[in-house]
Amino acid sequence: MRDADRPRTPAPQDWNEAFAALPLEAPGADGWQRLTRALDSNPATPSARMAGRRRTRWPLWLAAAAVVSAAAVLPILHRDNAPASDSTGRVAVNAAVPAVAPASVPAPGATTAASLPSGDAIAASAPLAADATSHQSTDVDRKRVARTGPPARKPADTAKASVSEVTAPTAVGDQPAESTALLATTAPGDNASASTGDTTAAAGTNDTLATTTGSSEATIAALQAESARLEALVALARDERVASASGAALGVELDERIGRIDASLSQSGLGESERADLWQQRVETMRELAGIESTQRWLVTRGERYDGALVSVD
Amino acid sequence: MTEMPPTNPIPATAPSPPATAAPRSSFAIDVPDALLARARAGDRAAFEQLYRWFERPVFNLALRILGSAHAGDREEAAEVLQETMLKVYGKLGEFRGNGCPFWGWLRQIAVNEALMRLRSQRRHLHDVPLDGDELAIDPGPLPAAAADAAALGRALAQLPTATRSVLWLYHAEGYTHEEIAVLMQRTASFSKSQLARGGRRLRELLEPTQETAHA
Numbered sequence: 001m002r003d004a005d006r007p008r009t010p011a012p013q014d015w016n017e018a019f020a021a022l023p024l025e026a027p028g029a030d031g032w033q034r035l036t037r038a039l040d041s042n043p044a045t046p047s048a049r050m051a052g053r054r055r056t057r058w059p060l061w062l063a064a065a066a067v068v069s070a071a072a073v074l075p076i077l078h079r080d081n082a083p084a085s086d087s088t089g090r091v092a093v094n095a096a097v098p099a100v101a102p103a104s105v106p107a108p109g110a111t112t113a114a115s116l117p118s119g120d121a122i123a124a125s126a127p128l129a130a131d132a133t134s135h136q137s138t139d140v141d142r143k144r145v146a147r148t149g150p151p152a153r154k155p156a157d158t159a160k161a162s163v164s165e166v167t168a169p170t171a172v173g174d175q176p177a178e179s180t181a182l183l184a185t186t187a188p189g190d191n192a193s194a195s196t197g198d199t200t201a202a203a204g205t206n207d208t209l210a211t212t213t214g215s216s217e218a219t220i221a222a223l224q225a226e227s228a229r230l231e232a233l234v235a236l237a238r239d240e241r242v243a244s245a246s247g248a249a250l251g252v253e254l255d256e257r258i259g260r261i262d263a264s265l266s267q268s269g270l271g272e273s274e275r276a277d278l279w280q281q282r283v284e285t286m287r288e289l290a291g292i293e294s295t296q297r298w299l300v301t302r303g304e305r306y307d308g309a310l311v312s313v314d
Numbered sequence: 315m316t317e318m319p320p321t322n323p324i325p326a327t328a329p330s331p332p333a334t335a336a337p338r339s340s341f342a343i344d345v346p347d348a349l350l351a352r353a354r355a356g357d358r359a360a361f362e363q364l365y366r367w368f369e370r371p372v373f374n375l376a377l378r379i380l381g382s383a384h385a386g387d388r389e390e391a392a393e394v395l396q397e398t399m400l401k402v403y404g405k406l407g408e409f410r411g412n413g414c415p416f417w418g419w420l421r422q423i424a425v426n427e428a429l430m431r432l433r434s435q436r437r438h439l440h441d442v443p444l445d446g447d448e449l450a451i452d453p454g455p456l457p458a459a460a461a462d463a464a465a466l467g468r469a470l471a472q473l474p475t476a477t478r479s480v481l482w483l484y485h486a487e488g489y490t491h492e493e494i495a496v497l498m499q500r501t502a503s504f505s506k507s508q509l510a511r512g513g514r515r516l517r518e519l520l521e522p523t524q525e526t527a528h529a
Binding site: 011012013014015016018019020021022023024025026027028031032034035036038039042 | 338340358362365366369370371373374377388391392395396399400403455456458460461463466467481482485486488513516
């Protein structure tokens, strides 16, 4: 008999037991998939950063194209800039940055050890200036970095701490931000504040620049070179065919911001510090733009869109 | 592969539920420290393990608080589950233990999320808690139908949202009246009165009346 075979469960004695005996209903089977998509689409979550590190890196063709493009552009910039003896080292050091940055771009929010030495080299541009020796090898530059004192690392650490909060679209910008202690004072992810209003940070940056380089002209030259590299990267990464509506809107906004900065730069009578400020803003805005364009291309290769990355989940 | 959760003893160190006559919360799952550390480090598989262990307790908590009688309630409960797990994931690094088990910490997030959603739902604005004699104590043993899970579930669904929430938080999760008052932004007296009235109402729903018995 079925009833006799069925094990008897004691009747609940109180509401506690009665409620505890209620069976747990199962949620939908797609709950984990939905959660995974939400975790991956929110770059602020640790999972997105960790997942970015584990995911397949950018397509090799894109990384290779970025390296080739940067390598092709750099000699032209180097020739056009007519480097002086005290800035040659820095130009050579900066040459290491784009070679490193594209390789590290595939991992949004990720940091690469390779990016640090070149950044520290820029932070240590005062010792480099004193050397007045032309060095083309990044290995030599990294040896110089080894002699750089701890204080030069602090701005980079600060940037790194703030970069940890940066969203994926600024990943590309993060690498130079982390690698260039001198140029990174706020996370590129702080869109408005980093590019428009953070004059205090910019002033602090300028103070550091003045201290470490001793020459605003050299600083501006370095910023111009950085800006040119970012222009090349944006030109390489931008593809109107794959731009999402929100990504394109962001790109347009940043283009307009760059246009305003360029208009300001074209004004006559600007002081050295003002020019340096404006170039600093241009570099920061270009980083944001490069990050957005690069991330759009990266997401497209994964069959995703930038719009999803903008969804914010509390 | 998903592992079976460990046994669910009520941890001796858990601040809630209370030690005497403590209800056995479905959340009371001991999470190994190693698993927690892996999840905190970003191990997606480890977090999935946590998700699998706690998805039903969270979902059911939300279902009981938000209700299950209306269309879309399950979807809302699923959203509470989603939001809860996202917050858990985002705040994993903030969990330090300090005497509170992980399941208690997670449950608190789930309760807050469910109640927050409840407060934001317009359809509950007109959901009036039970009124009546506040001093009346729910007497006697449970009705036999209380052992019928389906009947009990249906009866719970018929209660006003606030009343049901108090009942569930008290009887199923072991929160005190003071804790419930804080969670629901009410007073402890409100919690006590709703508990008493809700118990009586459940009894009425589960015990057939003279009229229905002869029908």
